[in-house]
Amino acid sequence: MIDLATAPAEIVHDDHGTHDEHEAHATVTGISNEKLAMWVFLGSECLLFGGLISTYMLYKNRPGAFEVRDAAEGALTGTSAKVSALFDIPFTSVSSFILLASSLTMVFAVTAAKRNDFEKLRLWLGATAALGATFVGGQMYEFTTFVREGATFSSNVSTSAFYALTGFHGAHVMIGVIMLLSTVALTFRARTPKAESVEIVGLYWHFVDVVWILIFTVIYLIK
Amino acid sequence: MAVVTDHSTSEPRDVTHGDDHDHPTDQTFWKVGIFLAALTAIEVSTYWWSPDRDNLDHPNLGIDSRITAASLIIMMTIKFITVAMYFMHLKYESKILRRVFFSGLILAVAVYLATLSSFVFWNNSGTDEFQYAPRAKVIPPPPTEPPPITKPGHSG
Numbered sequence: 001m002i003d004l005a006t007a008p009a010e011i012v013h014d015d016h017g018t019h020d021e022h023e024a025h026a027t028v029t030g031i032s033n034e035k036l037a038m039w040v041f042l043g044s045e046c047l048l049f050g051g052l053i054s055t056y057m058l059y060k061n062r063p064g065a066f067e068v069r070d071a072a073e074g075a076l077t078g079t080s081a082k083v084s085a086l087f088d089i090p091f092t093s094v095s096s097f098i099l100l101a102s103s104l105t106m107v108f109a110v111t112a113a114k115r116n117d118f119e120k121l122r123l124w125l126g127a128t129a130a131l132g133a134t135f136v137g138g139q140m141y142e143f144t145t146f147v148r149e150g151a152t153f154s155s156n157v158s159t160s161a162f163y164a165l166t167g168f169h170g171a172h173v174m175i176g177v178i179m180l181l182s183t184v185a186l187t188f189r190a191r192t193p194k195a196e197s198v199e200i201v202g203l204y205w206h207f208v209d210v211v212w213i214l215i216f217t218v219i220y221l222i223k
Numbered sequence: 224m225a226v227v228t229d230h231s232t233s234e235p236r237d238v239t240h241g242d243d244h245d246h247p248t249d250q251t252f253w254k255v256g257i258f259l260a261a262l263t264a265i266e267v268s269t270y271w272w273s274p275d276r277d278n279l280d281h282p283n284l285g286i287d288s289r290i291t292a293a294s295l296i297i298m299m300t301i302k303f304i305t306v307a308m309y310f311m312h313l314k315y316e317s318k319i320l321r322r323v324f325f326s327g328l329i330l331a332v333a334v335y336l337a338t339l340s341s342f343v344f345w346n347n348s349g350t351d352e353f354q355y356a357p358r359a360k361v362i363p364p365p366p367t368e369p370p371p372i373t374k375p376g377h378s379g
Contacts, residue, residue, distance in 0.1 A: 030317050039320065043327055050335050058342055093267040100263060104256040107310050111249065199312070206311045210303055217299040221266060222292050223275055 038200045042207045045172075049211050052168060053218060056161040060084060060219075083151050083162045087220055088142070095138040096216045099173075102131035103209040106202045113198035118187050121198065125187075128205065129180040132173050139170045162219070169215060172208050179204065246315060255309045259302055266298050 027033060061082065109124035143163070153163045179201050186193045273288040275281035308314040313321050339345070 029319055031320060036320075039324070043324075046328065046331055050331055054335050054339055057339065058344060089267070089270045093263075096263060096267075097260065100259055101256075103259075103306060103310050104252060107252045108249065111252075203311055206306055209310075210306050213299060213302045213306065217266060217295050221269060221295055223273060223288055 032196060035196065035200055035203070038203050042203065045207065045211075049165075049168070049214070052161075052165040053214065056158075056165050056219060059157045059161045062157055083146070083159045084219075084223075086146050086149055086151055088145075089220060091138070091142065092216065092220050095135050095142075096212065098131050098138070099135045099209055099212050102128045102135070103206055105131065106205045110195070110199050110202045113193070113195040116192075116195075118192060122184050122187055125180050125184045125198075129177050129184070132177045132180065132205075136170055136173050136177070139166065139173075143167075165215065165219070169208070169211055172211070176201075176205050176208050247309065252309070255305060259305060262298055262302055266295060269295055 027036070029036065031039075105124050105127040109121055109128060112118075112120035112124055143166075146159075151159045153160055183193060183198060183201055186197075269291050271282060272284050272286040273291045274283050274285070307324070313324060
């Protein structure tokens, strides 16, 4: 028999499987171990992306020449150097808006999970995954355009730094999309995911958005 | 079975949750989303504030690029904090989490700035010595042997 006076609150739920968002956690910090683990992981990710952004900043103006080709005709148009010369700001801006919108849909998904509204949870998670996939598609299009214009990963040190940074970010978005779709699949099971599980996926997703806020400004907009 | 709340803990309440117990409504999230979208639109507009050295035909308002860069960094910081506080729920989370997150972040940024400084990123960013690969050393041609000295009157 469970002693209700001393049992950790998180292991006891009502018969309907609802999860109180104010649920107390029997940890020293008051934060569940799962959520704290995600925050620690995101901290380590900050260092990873900090290193990649710093590397790009150091090398962005340090080109070895690569041959810039006209995308339509394939003819050489010169030996310009910087990868930043190839940026298409209006296109990348649209991608940024899409990723930002996905953060908004994600918070609505978390809210729906806390209300145990699984119909809306699936809707918002699906919308978030679709927006994330659109962003990744845009990034693949951008990479393809750059490669056709002559800037490959090994063209020079600035292109290597650029592809490493944005490629790592794109991979993170892709993993996020997989996490979102997995969560949608879990909602169809008899034991639905806890609201906190959705919140933890949301933390990861917002982190990916936050990193793009930095990349978009530092890499694309600051000249 | 009833939901059990943990009354046995002796921790102060603000350790488990932040001081703001009002959880955000959907309306709050919409407002934050619109604010972030507006800020992003202003950020994008800065592309046409200053001249672009890579593209001399780029239309611009002629604003000093340092002002543009400073504005972008400020807007980026505001967006970062807004997403972290509202969307990542830090505003409504435990105070200890907020402190750990922001103190760690500030420390990390300081470390990266120090590292960039050690690479002389700020001072020499426009010079050939730092920005470009070292030039190949110009090796002078080997000295040619002087022609033999011939004494006058010894010819033939």
